[in-house]
Amino acid sequence: MNTILLNILRQRGYRITPQRELILNAAMQSQAHVTAETIFERVQQHTQALNIATVYRTLDLLVTEGLFRRTDLGGGSMVYAPTEHGPHIHLVCYKCQQTLEAEYQLVANLTSEIQQRHHFSADLHHVSIFGLCANCQPSN
Amino acid sequence: MNTILLNILRQRGYRITPQRELILNAAMQSQAHVTAETIFERVQQHTQALNIATVYRTLDLLVTEGLFRRTDLGGGSMVYAPTEHGPHIHLVCYKCQQTLEAEYQLVANLTSEIQQRHHFSADLHHVSIFGLCANCQPSN
DNA sequence: GCTATAATTGCGACTATTCGCAATAGCAAA
DNA sequence: TTTGCTATTGCGAATAGTCGCAATTATAGC
Numbered sequence: 001m002n003t004i005l006l007n008i009l010r011q012r013g014y015r016i017t018p019q020r021e022l023i024l025n026a027a028m029q030s031q032a033h034v035t036a037e038t039i040f041e042r043v044q045q046h047t048q049a050l051n052i053a054t055v056y057r058t059l060d061l062l063v064t065e066g067l068f069r070r071t072d073l074g075g076g077s078m079v080y081a082p083t084e085h086g087p088h089i090h091l092v093c094y095k096c097q098q099t100l101e102a103e104y105q106l107v108a109n110l111t112s113e114i115q116q117r118h119h120f121s122a123d124l125h126h127v128s129i130f131g132l133c134a135n136c137q138p139s140n
Numbered sequence: 141m142n143t144i145l146l147n148i149l150r151q152r153g154y155r156i157t158p159q160r161e162l163i164l165n166a167a168m169q170s171q172a173h174v175t176a177e178t179i180f181e182r183v184q185q186h187t188q189a190l191n192i193a194t195v196y197r198t199l200d201l202l203v204t205e206g207l208f209r210r211t212d213l214g215g216g217s218m219v220y221a222p223t224e225h226g227p228h229i230h231l232v233c234y235k236c237q238q239t240l241e242a243e244y245q246l247v248a249n250l251t252s253e254i255q256q257r258h259h260f261s262a263d264l265h266h267v268s269i270f271g272l273c274a275n276c277q278p279s280n
Numbered sequence: 281g282c283t284a285t286a287a288t289t290g291c292g293a294c295t296a297t298t299c300g301c302a303a304t305a306g307c308a309a310a
Numbered sequence: 311t312t313t314g315c316t317a318t319t320g321c322g323a324a325t326a327g328t329c330g331c332a333a334t335t336a337t338a339g340c
Contacts, residue, residue: 014287036327053290053327057289076298113246133261177295193321
């Protein structure tokens, strides 16, 4: 049972509903990125009392509150991960759809440069970069 | 009438259909980014002989052939622009949805670093970076 | 413990996009 | 110019995600 994140939400004035508890627990259940659909299925194994729209709305809330990150890994649906899992970037191949994880370090100073030059606070903590992996690049 | 891009497609073994001509012309009609829906509406002013799925498929083709770029500007639908319009990056605000254009230069050496370290050919030519604009950042 | 109120949920409709499949039609070769 | 092959299209259904609105409910104040 994850009380830490629930308490953060409560402190920020959000109501703690059974649905939010269920979603949060299901979302924290694995170390990997999860889709809304996966969370929905996990919760449904215990109870019927949940609508998929609520899953999306709760995940949106968690993302805008900075507790989760949403990433497009090119698989057709967005994936979510707790912010505490630490920043890293995703290299997603256009062609074969494979994804590589890379160190956040690569984009760290891009963030500060964008802040200085454009006063824009870029969120690159779980960003996806699309392109072609080694195997799929034309070899000439 | 845009014969240059049509010839490139022909040379690469793709068939030139009336639909592809119409879509290509409509897509090149303005300097700005366009959505599939916009292209579809433009073409429909001339003829009914076009299906929205074909618009999406043709745009996909143009993107995978490197002739167009697809970008998510956070407005709910993807936008497309000819590659020849030149690279630039988009700073998209999570909160107010406003987008700023910035120089490609900012990410130029990130591309080569990713190539060196991960042998991954990153495509950052029209990338969107999400975050908070100056107005929407907490001011403390 | 009750009540009032505003946040949250469920539901059904809607949007953007993709997909499978049968029908159509470019284009290369004869 | 006709033919045949296969790429491409149209269609309708499916998927991921969002939205408006009425019903429900968490929580602050009594």
